[in-house]
Amino acid sequence: MSNIEEVKKLRNETGASPLDCKKALKESNEDVEKAKEILRTWGKELVNKKKERTTKQGTIKSYIHPNSKVGVLLDIRCESDFVAKSKEFQELSHEICLQIAAMKPLYVNSEEISEEEINKERNIYEEQFKDLGKPQEVINGIVEGKLEKYKKEVCLLDQLWVKDQTKNIKDLITEYISKTEENIEVERFIRYEI
Numbered sequence: 001m002s003n004i005e006e007v008k009k010l011r012n013e014t015g016a017s018p019l020d021c022k023k024a025l026k027e028s029n030e031d032v033e034k035a036k037e038i039l040r041t042w043g044k045e046l047v048n049k050k051k052e053r054t055t056k057q058g059t060i061k062s063y064i065h066p067n068s069k070v071g072v073l074l075d076i077r078c079e080s081d082f083v084a085k086s087k088e089f090q091e092l093s094h095e096i097c098l099q100i101a102a103m104k105p106l107y108v109n110s111e112e113i114s115e116e117e118i119n120k121e122r123n124i125y126e127e128q129f130k131d132l133g134k135p136q137e138v139i140n141g142i143v144e145g146k147l148e149k150y151k152k153e154v155c156l157l158d159q160l161w162v163k164d165q166t167k168n169i170k171d172l173i174t175e176y177i178s179k180t181e182e183n184i185e186v187e188r189f190i191r192y193e194i
Contacts, residue, residue: 003030010035016178055185057084063097069194072097075187083182092176092184098162099169100191105156108186113151121150156186 010021028034055077157170
């Protein structure tokens, strides 16, 4: 039988239900680190199921930086009004606003980047590396790598979280989907700066 303290610790660190924590500990032979990985795997399975559900509720969250020179409006959605008003959802909304204020993303995800913008960036990188004297396929690989890096810098969901560089914003949202058991999506945002 699982130690109650281990279940509490695992619950505090992951936000999973006590029953899931107990099952994960049993499956991992009482190894807390393995139990965390099991819970993350279960969470990803849950998230994939939740992603198909529509998000018609949510909130418009605002953030004004203390210097009053940066402001953010965030439209973040969930499935129910109950979750939209929850402490967890409000925490997530605030964290995403802080991310937008600090990291200046231009898009929610890479699907929003126009083909014209991608081609413009590709042309800039090709021009930078054309005189390297390398085979074209090597240059193409470098250019594609630079394009992927560009997307991670300008797309909110792909950016590394400013408070924990081991996860990106998509991972952060996934954690909250596991906690709230509802689909959560960033619909849009606006960042203002003077």
